Every structure is written in C-alpha cells, then in structure tokens.
Amino acid sequence: MATNFDFLRQTTFSDDDIARMLRLKAPEDVKRLQERAYELTTDLLGDEVYLRGLIEISNICTANCRYCGIRKSNHAVSRYTLPRHVVIGCALAAARAGYGSIAIQAGERTDRHWVEWISGLLREIHERTVSDTLPLGLGITLSLGEQPYEVYAEWAEASGNPDGLRYLLRIETSNPELFHKLHCTPGRHEKNLEHRMTALRNLRRAGYQVGTGVMIGLPGQTVEDLVQDIRTFQTIDADMIGMGPYLLSKGADMVDCGMMAHDPLLRLSLNMIAATRLVLRDVNIAAATALETLEPNGRILGIMSGCNVVMPNITPQATRSSYQLYDNKSGTEVGAESNTKIESDIVRIAGRRLGLNQLGSSIHWQSRR
Numbered sequence: 001m002a003t004n005f006d007f008l009r010q011t012t013f014s015d016d017d018i019a020r021m022l023r024l025k026a027p028e029d030v031k032r033l034q035e036r037a038y039e040l041t042t043d044l045l046g047d048e049v050y051l052r053g054l055i056e057i058s059n060i061c062t063a064n065c066r067y068c069g070i071r072k073s074n075h076a077v078s079r080y081t082l083p084r085h086v087v088i089g090c091a092l093a094a095a096r097a098g099y100g101s102i103a104i105q106a107g108e109r110t111d112r113h114w115v116e117w118i119s120g121l122l123r124e125i126h127e128r129t130v131s132d133t134l135p136l137g138l139g140i141t142l143s144l145g146e147q148p149y150e151v152y153a154e155w156a157e158a159s160g161n162p163d164g165l166r167y168l169l170r171i172e173t174s175n176p177e178l179f180h181k182l183h184c185t186p187g188r189h190e191k192n193l194e195h196r197m198t199a200l201r202n203l204r205r206a207g208y209q210v211g212t213g214v215m216i217g218l219p220g221q222t223v224e225d226l227v228q229d230i231r232t233f234q235t236i237d238a239d240m241i242g243m244g245p246y247l248l249s250k251g252a253d254m255v256d257c258g259m260m261a262h263d264p265l266l267r268l269s270l271n272m273i274a275a276t277r278l279v280l281r282d283v284n285i286a287a288a289t290a291l292e293t294l295e296p297n298g299r300i301l302g303i304m305s306g307c308n309v310v311m312p313n314i315t316p317q318a319t320r321s322s323y324q325l326y327d328n329k330s331g332t333e334v335g336a337e338s339n340t341k342i343e344s345d346i347v348r349i350a351g352r353r354l355g356l357n358q359l360g361s362s363i364h365w366q367s368r369r
C-alpha cells in the first residue's frame, strides 16, 4: 500500500506527525519530506539564500560544556583573540563582497573588559559599513553565550542597527536531564536549561531577532526529545534556527559516548531541518558547517531540505584550526575568497540564488514586528 503523505501539506502538526517525519527512512519517503520543505520555503521566503560571514573572534571560553572542543578545560587548544583591526578588516571585506550580514562568534566570557571590547567593536563595524549599498550598515548576528540582560541591551545599542540585529543562543537540547548530562561540569560555570531559557527571553526583550537550535543525534537523545525541541522553538517563538548533527571532538569530555553512524545521522539531521521548516514555516534556518563536515554535500542537502541561510567562514586562515568545536570542521583549509565562491556554487546547485547586499532578516520576525 502506498504511503499517504498528504499530512505534509497541513499547516499545523501533532507530535505524532512530527515524530513520523523524523522517523522516515526509505529514500523515496525522505525525498518527499525534503521536497515539501523546499517547496514551502520557496512559497514563504522566495528563492534567495542569505549570507552570514562567520568571524570566529576568540576561542577563549570560561565554560566547560562537555561536548565542546574549545571548553575551558581543554588545555591542548592554543587560545587566541583576534585583534580589533583584524575583525574590522574581515567585516569590511564582507561588506565589499556583498554579504549584507556577518556573524560574530566566540567562547563565553562575561568580564567587563570583554563586554566593553565587544561594544566598541560593534560601534566601529556599524560606523564603517553604512553606505549607499548598505544604508543601515552590516547586519550582525552575535553568538557570545549567556549574558545578563544589561549586557544584551548594551550590545544592542552599540550595534546601531536594530533592523539587522540577531543573537544565536542554542539550547542544544530541550530535555532537562540530557542538558544536565551535557553540562554537568563542576564549578560555578555549570549550565542550567532554565537559565538558558531566561537568557533567550532577555534577548527578545533587548530587541534581538532570536535564534536558537539543538544538536541532532546526541548520545541518549530520542525522537521524542527532538519533537519537544521543535515545540520549544515554538515556545521561544524563535526567528531563526541554527542546528546540525552532533559530531565528536577529541578535546571534549564525551569521546567515550560515541556518536551515531554517518547515514542515519545525516538522514535524521535532514529530517529534523525539513520538519522544523514545516512546523515553524517562516523562520530563517541556517545550513550548518557541521552538516558539511558530516557529508561533503551537506549544505546543498540542507538547502534542499528547507535551509535559507549559509555561513561562509571568513575568519583569517591562520586561526581557523584553533576554533574546532568538533573534529575535522569543514572549511578550515579553505581561504575566505574560495569559501565565498564555494557558497555561491552550493546555492546555485541547490536551485537557489544568493541574496547579496541584503540584511536577510527573518520574515517571521518582520511579521511579528
């Protein structure tokens, strides 16, 4: 008997519907799900894919998340913070190349010197990237971890561009027990899911487009957990989602837990992206670098499963190998210009076109506003 896929055309989905999408295995069934997610993306968001030039400004981190290769206790990592003029140079190059937006990522630090350093950086990026082509300056996505509301507000003010201001703070999992296992490191920097949710609410209050996400295929994670992850994205009323497969890192504290085999992990990751598109509809979804690390065509498959954002790494070549959240990270051996060309090719192969010189803000956020 032929499988009935009419349910993919619904506008609301039960938990059972979502679990059914996540469990699809037969290649023709997975393809039906991906095609529906791609079609809905085109209908709601058009055929443009937006660029976020990723600058990994520092790998210094005061936290100790067990899955992460740059956690504080990994003393094998050579630590760096890019000089301000280097970060500014990357941002100006991104603006010239038509990116429209950049993403600034670092480990988590809450000291006053760092907060003020970021504020000064944001001010200078804004002042130097306002132009006829980008009248509001570069859009900026910050990914700098959990901070007090006052810090989020200070950085929002410093960015000078409330229309292009975003923050990515992943919950990693909505299952409190699993979250605890991932973050149960002794000391004052142990993480707590409730604090993470409070930080996400504070980001909304401070005026950011709010992004979150999870790791897919974590040891001990179930399909029901992933269903609840999507429900939590809805509770947060997320504007953008950044998620990818869980990959091992030798520098992490979870090597003994292993990871899923390649094929089921890739399939589950793509099913999760497509299901998230069908349930959340008009949010931005990024095709993560982790997907490309797992599978050479990962980002093409991501776009074909409902992603509409790509994040070329424009960090200077010399420091990229020190920002290994997981092993063999994709793009670490490729120069910035080549990366841009690669992204352009990826988008074209996936049947899309690059949305150059645009903020590419989430339609979900624009509608709510």
Ligand code: SF4
Pocket: 061, 062, 063, 064, 065, 068, 069, 070, 071, 072, 106, 107, 108, 145
């Ligand atoms: S996941 Fe982020 S906060 Fe946690 S150790 Fe890694 S860089 Fe630090």
